Amino acid sequence: MKKIQKTLTAILFSTMLVAMFCSCNKSGEGVQNKLIGTWTEKNSLFTDVLTLSENGEFTFQSHLSYMNGSGNYKYQVTTLPNNDPMQNNDGKTQYMEILILYYAAKGSETLKIVSLTDKKLEVTDRYDNVYHFTR
Numbered sequence: 001m002k003k004i005q006k007t008l009t010a011i012l013f014s015t016m017l018v019a020m021f022c023s024c025n026k027s028g029e030g031v032q033n034k035l036i037g038t039w040t041e042k043n044s045l046f047t048d049v050l051t052l053s054e055n056g057e058f059t060f061q062s063h064l065s066y067m068n069g070s071g072n073y074k075y076q077v078t079t080l081p082n083n084d085p086m087q088n089n090d091g092k093t094q095y096m097e098i099l100i101l102y103y104a105a106k107g108s109e110t111l112k113i114v115s116l117t118d119k120k121l122e123v124t125d126r127y128d129n130v131y132h133f134t135r
Contacts, residue, residue, distance in 0.1 A: 034116055034117075034118065035052050035075060035099065035116070035121070036052050036053065036054050037051070037052065037135055038050070038051045038135070039051070039052070039121050039133035039134070039135060040133060040134060040135075041131050041132055041133050041134070045063070046063035047061075047063075048060075048061065048062045048063060048067075048131060048133070049061045050062075050121075050131075050133060052073055056072050056073060056074070057070065057071070057072055057073070058070060058071060058072070058073040058101055060101065064129065066109075067109065067125070069101075069103045069104065069105060069106065070103070070104060071101060071102045071103040071104040071105075072102045072104075073099060073100060073101050073102065074099075074100045074102070075097070075098075075099055075100075076097070076098050076099075076100060077095055077096070077097050077098075078095070078096050078098060079093055079094065079095055079096075080093075080094040080095070080096055096112060096113075097112075097113040097116070098110055098111065098112055098113060099111045099113055099123060109125060109126070110125075110126065111123040111124065111125055111131075112124045114130070118135070119134055119135050120132070120133065120134055120135075121133040121134075
């Protein structure tokens, strides 16, 4: 009887561990789902439209010609290196969320996600151009 009880306890513990690790791994999916949709930056000078679909494709119509195009995108969380000036003095690892646009006709563009809510998306490109998108 004790052997059966120990076996069942081990199985239950293993199942709990697997469930815990699997649920923690899905945290990026919520952010990626927030990204899906049409984002617009509109002012008196220009209108930029970024559309991200569920199947991983995007289109970008921008006032900056090098950003125009379409292709596939990827959401990624990366860590900043220890010697990065953005690193806190407390020594804690800092994470940066990025959106990589892989253009069909040209290379890729990496956008740093500064802020993301259900209604607002703020990103910067490699030239530090800031985009303030809304839904």
